[in-house]
Ligand SMILES: Nc1ncnc2c1ncn2[C@@H]1O[C@H](COP(=O)(O)OP(=O)(O)OP(=O)(O)O)[C@@H](O)[C@H]1O
């Protein structure tokens with residue numbers, strides 16, 4: 001089933017000039033970027049985005065981290081892409097992330113793990129609407145869709 005996931009490159013990814021490399025991984029895999037923008041996330045938006053972690057001891061550090069600089073927010077579309085992107089991202093703790101995953105290749109610490117990706121269809125819907133207006137999502141057909149997907 002075609003799904004959309006919310007992906008955010010955290011401030012360290014932007015500062016370390018990793019945006020291009022990370023976006024390229026999604027494009028090369030056959031996934032479609034249908035929304036993208038850079039933004040400095042406000043404290044309110046960071047707290048709302050990570051509301052599920054409000055009671056955790058790392059919550060304040062997490063909000064500080066996410067609001068410490070510019071981020072790149074994306075909506076990525078593709079077949080069953082929510083779980084797929086989580087696999088491409090790797091484990092929360094980069095020391096446990098497999099080599100070949102984004103965190104496994106570019107990060108070392110949980111508190112500097114460079115990327116966020118939605119963990120379920122419900123989270124994806126909530127997060128996309130938190131960061132993007134409908135008018136900011138672009139619908140288009142990839143000319144090589146029949147090369148990426150078998151039954152199209
Ligand atoms: N034990 C921890 N210590 C410090 N920071 C943590 C810890 N656990 C999680 N975090 C931070 O909070 C973020 C959200 O944690 P979560 O459990 O949702 O992991 P995730 O789903 O892999 O990451 P994200 O939601 O950013 O994609 C992590 O990406 C990390 O930056």
Ligand SMILES: [Mg+2]
Nearest residue numbers: 116117118119
């Ligand atoms: Mg999470």
